[in-house]
Amino acid sequence: MSSTYSTSPFIGKTYGVTIRHLTKNFGPVTVLQDISLEVRPGEIFVIMGPSGSGKSVLLKHIAGLETATRGEVRIGEFDAADPSTRDQVHLALVFQAGALFSSLSVYDNLALYPREHRLADEAGIRQRVMRTLQILSLEKAFNKFPSELSGGMRKRVAIARALVMEPQLLLYDEPTSELDPVMSATISEIIATLRQQTAVTSIVVTHDRDLALSIADRIAIIMDGRIRAVGQPNDFRQPADPVIANFLNPVIDFKNPRFKQLENNHE
């Protein structure tokens, strides 16, 4: 019986991601413009940038959910836009909004992937799922449905669902955006530990500056659909570029002229 199950055939191989001159238009709007990036195998690559700058769209291109208007995305030697790539490379995407299966319980959300790909028998899947839920302190919620979870719990289930897949390429879209500081720290630890234990390449989109500076091997800043800077975390502690400095260390200014109008409206 056990011969019908395949234990992860992917372990050991790692893939980098190469993005060459990627441009994406939605109708007349250009969302990504001539993006070129090289993510090395086994690296933790963090992408930061203002809201609406095109980070999620970029991740969707890597996951093969969007097709480029111009340019290309390659995972290892495979074309990311080609559906058959997913038979070769094992990738997981933590969606910004979670994208949990609303008709399945938390447990079944996690178990779906190993079941469909017959990675273990039911007992093995149970062990694997419960272990992952424990890591994210979700073991009590295993039989709840997504609609019964808080925003942060949903995010953690989404992360757990990606971890259970034991992928070679892990894409996180704002994994800590809805989490408390302790949980955020746990997520940072998970991302860093995974890289040590398995040969996974991680691409993390985040607004969390501390997370970025603590776990990243390299950081890219994307603004208005273009790459503004790529470098080591140290390069971004005291950035020379004033635009980036202001993005990473915004000054809270109650005298900002933008608020004048708000005050006037009150009178």
Added chain:
Amino acid sequence: MKQLTAVIDHIGSAVLLLVRSLKFVPTLPRQFPRFIEQCYLIGYTTLPIVTILSFFIGSVLALQSGYSMENFGAKQFIGTLVGLSMTRELGPVMVAILLAGRVGSAITAELASMKVYQEIDALVTMNIPPERMLVLPRLAAVLVMMPVLAIIANLCGWYGGALVCQYTHFISVDSESYFAALKRYMGWKDITDGLYKAEFFGFVIVLVCCHIGLSTRGGPREIGAAVTRAVVTSLILILVLDYFVTKALI
């Protein structure tokens, strides 16, 4: 012109969806629980309304024909008329219309909301083809359940007619002669033709509703629009295809 190309486009992508789903037929045995769940949703939940409606359609057919045939003394053929029209035409078409309204709309709503809330995208990144997990079990289930529903509709329609014939004072044809007339002019071909029609309609409805659901784009409002589109398209297809299928079968 633009509309015509849009229609052809839709037909093309529905056929593509079918081809992609059929590729996964070998996975059906291990999707057995999903198949059973869909059989339950398609068959069992539609059953009560099919029974009630076909009973009343049979009854009203008997009533109308009893009323008009009395004038030229053809009452003994009421059984034939009710039997043949139920079996060849009204049974399959009525079951198909109920399927479109009850099951088709639900399929489109479910798949469209999965699409809008990125659940389909999640399946794609997990390398679980939506055609395999979502479309194929539904297509298989409708193929199994449609003939069952159509046979039940026929039986209920026939008995509805029989009851009306027996207990309406100006008709008063007893059920024995009603069923004798029904049997005399009905062949196996009439029954199988009706079942073929039901099968064909059911398959087309489920395919079209899956296709419309999966090709939904945008936000929650689009889900409602998709459901409306799916039901209207199904109804049009049922009535238009009915003519051509009937012609082909005759």
